[in-house]
Amino acid sequence: MALEVPTELEAKMDEVITHYPVSKRSAVLPLLHLIQHHFRYISDEAVNWVAQKLSLEPIQVLEVVTFYPGFRQTAPGKYHVRVCRTLSCAMAGSYELMESFCKEANIDRSHVDHHHPIAVSPDGKYSIEFAECLASCGFAPVCMVEDDFFEGITPDKAPEVLARYE
Numbered sequence: 767m768a769l770e771v772p773t774e775l776e777a778k779m780d781e782v783i784t785h786y787p788v789s790k791r792s793a794v795l796p797l798l799h800l801i802q803h804h805f806r807y808i809s810d811e812a813v814n815w816v817a818q819k820l821s822l823e824p825i826q827v828l829e830v831v832t833f834y835p836g837f838r839q840t841a842p843g844k845y846h847v848r849v850c851r852t853l854s855c856a857m858a859g860s861y862e863l864m865e866s867f868c869k870e871a872n873i874d875r876s877h878v879d880h881h882h883p884i885a886v887s888p889d890g891k892y893s894i895e896f897a898e899c900l901a902s903c904g905f906a907p908v909c910m911v912e913d914d915f916f917e918g919i920t921p922d923k924a925p926e927v928l929a930r931y932e
Contacts, residue, residue: 768815771815772804775804779800782796782797790821791822793820794816794820794827795830795834797816797819797820798812798831802838806846807840807841808831808837808839813828838884842884843886843887843891843893844890844892844931845893845928845931846884846894846911846912847867847871847892847909847910848895848896848900848910849864849867849895849896849909850899850900852899854906855907855908859906859920859921860896860906860908860909863907863920863924866924867892867928868885868894871887871891871894873892878895900915906918907919911928912931914930
């Protein structure tokens with residue numbers, strides 16, 4: 767199945783590619799960001815589309831997707847939650863915060879691993895994953911829901927945070 771990229775998105779990508787006249791391969795990362803921002807994750811079809819767009823082999827795009835943990839290869843829920851788990855946040859309770867979010871959203875994380883880090887609620891409303899450093903160590907634990915940033919979120923505040931995304 768071919769990826770259907772909207773005309774406006776492709777025009778934006780074409781403009782981005784002009785910033786890399788020496789090597790189109792350098793445009794892989796910004797194109798992947800645009801794809802993920804629009805489609806919410808990077809599918810196999812998207813990998814093939816970007817490869818074709820840049821005259822690359824799909825493996826050359828896939829190796830970028832699999833290297834950077836910020837790229838999702840599976841569809842997230844309507845609202846995606848990222849919980850920081852680096853040292854400051856872990857010591858301040860981010861693992862307990864993760865458990866609280868999962869309990870509130872009815873998410874089972876028993877199947878997640880390095881290659882499939884996202885767990886989605888049965889209704890598809892929420893998804894969750896651990897993130898590496900959300901850059902607010904002094905206000906740990908921290909999390910993000912979509913692009914909204916939350917600092918000092920204790921496990922008892924998880925229901926309140928999710929309630930904002932009804």
